[in-house]
Amino acid sequence: MNRIFEKLTGHLAKNPGRLFLIDSAGALLTAVLLSAVLSNLSPYIGMPKTTLDLLFSIAACFCFYSAACFLFLKAKWALYIRLISFANLLYCALTIAFLFIHYNKLTILDLMYFLAETAIICLLVYTELNVAGKILNKR
Template identity: 80%
Template structure:
């Protein structure tokens, strides 16, 4: 598993735009699923509609942010990757807090869905931070190489 993550992070460090695409598609999928729960399946879930609406709104904003970064960002990848990874981590913390707050009302579907969602997003956050560090280290390495060249 470590080799797969290492290979993936190396690839994404060379192509950071793809990381924003992955994040955007994931947030879009999350938004669609939350929207489906809100509109059609709420009787089967114990999470209050206001909480689901808040989580949907945040997921939609994260989708928009990542899509804008994917489409328009040309430089400063590490800054924007760290911003989205921090936002994703805060989303996970908020989701976990809601699980504790509403625990007595939740169904097995709620616990399964939100636990799986949080685990996937945390894996994404780990990948984003690893890619960010690789980009930062590779840019420092290239700066050190260019500085160490003898001047004529």
């Protein structure tokens, strides 16, 4: 498994724009799920609509940021990868905080969705930081 991860991060370090494309696509998926699916189901789930709207807004901003980096960035890849990785970590921390704040109202589906999303984003952050490190070590 470690060899696969090393190969993946090596490939992404050579093509850092693809990492931003992956991040942008993930943020877009999150935004769509929050706005189109969970927001419409808010009467049936425990997470308040205002919280879902806030998380949607953040995910949409991350989508645009990563898409702009993919389209326009030509240098200083590691800096911008680190910025989005730390932003993603803050998003995860905010999501976990909301899980604690609204725990008594949440359904099992809420918990499963937000914990799975957080786990996936944390894997992405780990990958992003490894790629940024490889880019910096190439200098």
